[in-house]
Amino acid sequence: MKRQQPLGGVGILCLLWLTGLYLRIPVLVAPPLSPRISADLGLGQAATGALTTLPVLMLAVGAVLGSLVVARLGPRNAVVAGLALAAAASCARGAAPPVAVLYAATALTGLGIAVMQPAMAALADAWCPAIVALAVGVYMNGMYCGEFASAGLTQLWVLPAAGGDWRLALVFWSLPAAGIIAALYLPRRGAARSAGRAVAAWPDWRSATMWRLGLLSSATSVLFMGTNAYMADIVGSRGDALQQALFWFNISQIFASLIMIAAVRRLVMRRLPLIATSLVSTAAGALMLVFGGAGALVAAFILGMATAMQLTLIVMAAPYLAAAGEAGRMTAGIFVIGYSIAFIVPLLGGLLAQATGTPWLAMLPMIVYAAATFPLALTLRLHRRPDTAGD
Template identity: 45%
Template sequence: MAQGVKNRFPDLGVLALLWFAGLYMRLPILVAPALSPAIADELALSQTHIGALTTLPVFMLALGALMGSLLIMRLGARNALILALVVVALGSAARGLAHTPTTLLVFSGLMGLGIAVMQPSLPALLPRWLTPTRIALGTACYMNGMLMGEFTGAGLTLPVIMPLTGDSWRATLAVWSLPALLVALALTLPRRDYGEKSTSTQWLPELRDPLMWKLGFLLGGTASLFFGTNAYMASVLEQRGEIERLDTTLFFFNLAQVGASLLMLVMAHRWVARRSPVIASAGISVAAMLGFLLLEGWPGVAFAVTMSFFAGVLLILIVALPPQLADSGHAGRLSAGNFTIGYTLAFFVPLLGGALADVTGNSLAAVWLILAFAAITVPIALRLKLPD
C-alpha cells in the first residue's frame, strides 16, 4: 500500500457511489425494450430497428471500451468515469427528441459510448478507492447497481414511470436519464488513494493475452443471451399470443439479475476467481434458455427468468476477474479488451438474429441463433486457468 494514503471519505459512501454509477451502466439501455412498442408505433420501426435500439448501445460498449482505456490513462479513472456519466445522461435523454429512426439510433449510439467508457473505468478505480481485501466487494456492489438498473429500467418503466409521464415515451427517457448528472457531481467528493499510481503509457489491451479472449467470448455469450432475449421478448410473446404477459415477464426477467447480484454480494469472496462457478453458471443459463424456447406459457417464462439469474451470476464472475488478477493500470486495459470482444459479439449475434427473424417471419429464429452462439462459448469456461 502506498505511503501517505488519503482516506477522507467513508467506505460506505464509496460503495454507495459505486452502486449509483453501476446503475447507469444498464438502466438507460434496458428502458428501450419496455418502450419499444410505443416507439415502434410512432417511428415505424422494423424488427431489425427494434433489435438495434437495444443492441446498438451494446455495440458502442465494444467500440468505446478502448477509448475508455485511453481516457483512463489521460484523465485518470475517476475523471473518465465522471465525463462518461455526463455523456450517458445527455445522450440517453436526447433520444426523446428523435423524430426518425436514424436520429434515435444516433443518440442511442452516443449514450452507448458513454457507458463504454464507464465499463473499464470502474475496475480501474477500485484499486484506488478500496483496499485489496475489499475489491471483490466493490465489484459486487457496482455490479449490483448495474443489474438493479436493468431491473428498474425494464421492469418499472411501463407500470410506474409511463403513467407518471402521461404515457409519453419521450418524457420517460428524460425522467430515467437526467439524474445521472447528480451522480457525476457526487463522484468528485471522495478523496482516497490506495496503492501506487500506474506510470504506464500503455492503453491498448495485449492482443496475445489468452485470458482476455476467453473472458471476451464468455462475456459475449452471456450478454447475447440477456440483451437479445430482452430485445426480442415482446416479439416472441406476441407471436405466441402471450403479449399480455410482457410487463410481468420483463419485470421478473430483470429482477432475476438483481437476485443474482445480491447473491454475489454474499458469495463474491468465495466464487470470484474460481473456475467451477463460471462453468456451472454458463451451463445452467444455456440449458434454461433452451427451456424457454421449447415451452410456452408460464413454464417458458420461468425458464427465461432462470436463464437471466445465472447469466447475471456469470456476468459478475467475468467482470470481477480483471481487478483481482491485475494492478490498477493493467486492470483497465484487460477490462477494455474483454468488453471490446464481448460486446462486439453481443451486438452482432442478436442483430443477425433479428435479420433472420425478418427473413423467416419467425421471431423465435432470432432467439434460437442467440442460444446456439451461447452454447458454443460454454466449453471455454473449462479452459480457464483458475482454481476450482
C-alpha cells in the same frame, strides 16, 4: 492535521452502487418503450431491436476508448465523462424524428457507457484495493438494479407518470445522473495510488486469458441483451405478458448479484462457477423457447440469474489477473471481444425472425452461440497476480 474524508468505506460502496445504475439504465429503457417508439416512428422488428443492440456495438467499439480515457484522465474523471455523455445522449433520443437522430443519440449513449465500464473496474481497484472483488460486486449489483428499474418498471410506473409519452420517460431516467456526477467528486481516496503512475492504455491482445474471458462474456451478453431486445416480439407472439416477462427476467439479476456479494470469497477466481453458469444459461435460453406462460417465466428468471452471475465473475476476475493499476485495460479488452459478438449474433437473430415471420427464431442463433462457447469454461485457467493472493 489530517483532513477527514467526506465519505467512508460504506459511503464509497454506496456511491459505486449508484454509479453502477447507469451502466444499463440508458440501454435497457429501450425494450419496454420499443412498442411505442416503433408505432410512432414506423420501425420494423430488426430496426426496433437495434435500439438495444446498437448501444451494445458501441460498448465494443468504445471499450478501448474507455481504457485510453482512464489512462489519460484517471478512473474517476473517466467515469464522470462517460456518465455525462450517456445521460445526455439518452435524453436526446427523444428529439426524434428524424429517425437518424434517434440512432445517433442511441450510439452516443452506448459510447458513454463504453467509457464507463473499464473505468468503473479501475475506480473500484483504486478506491477499494483491499476489497476490490466486493467493490466490483457492489457496482455490478447497481448495474443489475438499473436493468430491473429501467426494463421492469418503465411500463409499470414511468410511462403512466409521463402520460404514456416515451420521450418524457427517457428524460425521467436521465435526470438523476447529474447528482451522481457531483457526488463522484466527494471521495479523495485513491488519488495517491494513481498519481504519476504510467498505465498502459491498450488491451494486451496476446493474452489468451483475456480472449477466453471475452468470449465467455460474449455468450452472456448475447443471451441477456438479445433476450431483452426481442422480448416484446417473442412473448407477444405467444400471448404472454411482456410486463411480467421483463419484470422477472431483470429482477433475477438482482438476486444473482446479492448471492455474488454474499459469497464473493468462495466464487471469485474459481473455474467451477463459470462452468455452471455457462451451462445453466444456455439451457435456460432453450427452455424459454420450449415453454410458454409460467414455464417461460421460470426459464427467463433462471436465464437472468445465470447470465448475471457469469458476467460478474468475469468482471471480478479482471483486477486479480491484470497488472497492478491496469484493471481498466484488462476489462476493456474483455468488453471489446464480448460486446462485438453480442451485437452481431442478436442482430442475425432479428434478421432471421424477420425473414421467416417467426419471432421466436430470434433466440436460436444466441442459444447456438452460447453452447459453442461452453468448452472455453471447461479449459479456463485463472492465476492471481502475487499481490492479490490474500484477497
